[in-house]
Amino acid sequence: MDHYLAHPAGQFNLSNQNTADVLGDVVFTCADVRFNNTEYDGYALISHYIISLDTTYGQYSLCNGYPSVCVSRQERYVGREAAF
Numbered sequence: 001m002d003h004y005l006a007h008p009a010g011q012f013n014l015s016n017q018n019t020a021d022v023l024g025d026v027v028f029t030c031a032d033v034r035f036n037n038t039e040y041d042g043y044a045l046i047s048h049y050i051i052s053l054d055t056t057y058g059q060y061s062l063c064n065g066y067p068s069v070c071v072s073r074q075e076r077y078v079g080r081e082a083a084f
Contacts, residue, residue, distance in 0.1 A: 003049045006032065008042035014049060 004025035005017055020028060025046060032038055 001051055001053060003051055004046055005049065006043040006046050009044045012047060014051075019049070 002021065003014075003019040004022055005014060005019045006025055006029050007017070018028075019025075029043070029046060032041065032043055038044075
């Protein structure tokens with residue numbers, strides 16, 4: 001499965017980060033640039049990852065920032081967010 005991650009330069013760890021398909025990351029990145037958040041969050045790169053995953057989904061955890069902070073009680077399964 002193809003996933004994309006916007007992130008600061010030099011920080012490539014996928015752990016506890018929100019990833020997206022190409023359209024999802026384009027929407028996120030365009031909004032980030034449009035609202036001038038890039039200075040605050042430091043997102044400088046978009047990386048492409050090909051991953052395999054367990055498709056048993058749990059509660060969505062909002063995970064943002066470096067190092068990430070996740071807001072959820074779910075620790076076992078990865079969550080799935082609704083599209084915009």
